[in-house]
Amino acid sequence: MNVSCMTKDCNRDDCRVAFDQSSMSTCIGWMPTYDKRGRQIGSDPNVTTSGATCLTCGARWAFRTQGGKTTVTRTPPVAADAG
Ligand SMILES: [Zn+2]
Numbered sequence: 001m002n003v004s005c006m007t008k009d010c011n012r013d014d015c016r017v018a019f020d021q022s023s024m025s026t027c028i029g030w031m032p033t034y035d036k037r038g039r040q041i042g043s044d045p046n047v048t049t050s051g052a053t054c055l056t057c058g059a060r061w062a063f064r065t066q067g068g069k070t071t072v073t074r075t076p077p078v079a080a081d082a083g
Contacts, residue, residue, distance in 0.1 A: 006061055007054065009074060016055040023050035043067035 007015050025048040033041045048065040060075035 006052065006072065006074070007059075010054060010057050010059055011077075012057050014056055015059075017052050018055055019052045020050050023048050025049075 003017050007017060026046045028045045030044055030046060032044070035041055044067055046066070048063075050063045050065075052061045052063070053059070054077070058077040060077075062073040062075070064071050064073070
């Protein structure tokens with residue numbers, strides 16, 4: 001994951017992004033299968049989710065990986081003066 005792509009939405013210049021120590025993955029039994037030419041057949045149905053947090057502004061990113069594609073969902077920072 002390219003951190004600079006993630007933090008481009010951060011409002012601050014001193015952001016520090018910490019990635020989650022662990023990731024969660026579904027555990028569907030699936031073996032990578034390849035044809036004679038080494039091309040992978042089908043795609044891994046398992047979904048892996050992880051995340052990262054900006055320690056400075058509080059923004060949060062959730063990563064979801066399935067079949068080799070990762071999508072990122074960004075949660076805006078929590079307003080410091082809320083409440
Ligand atoms: Zn930030």
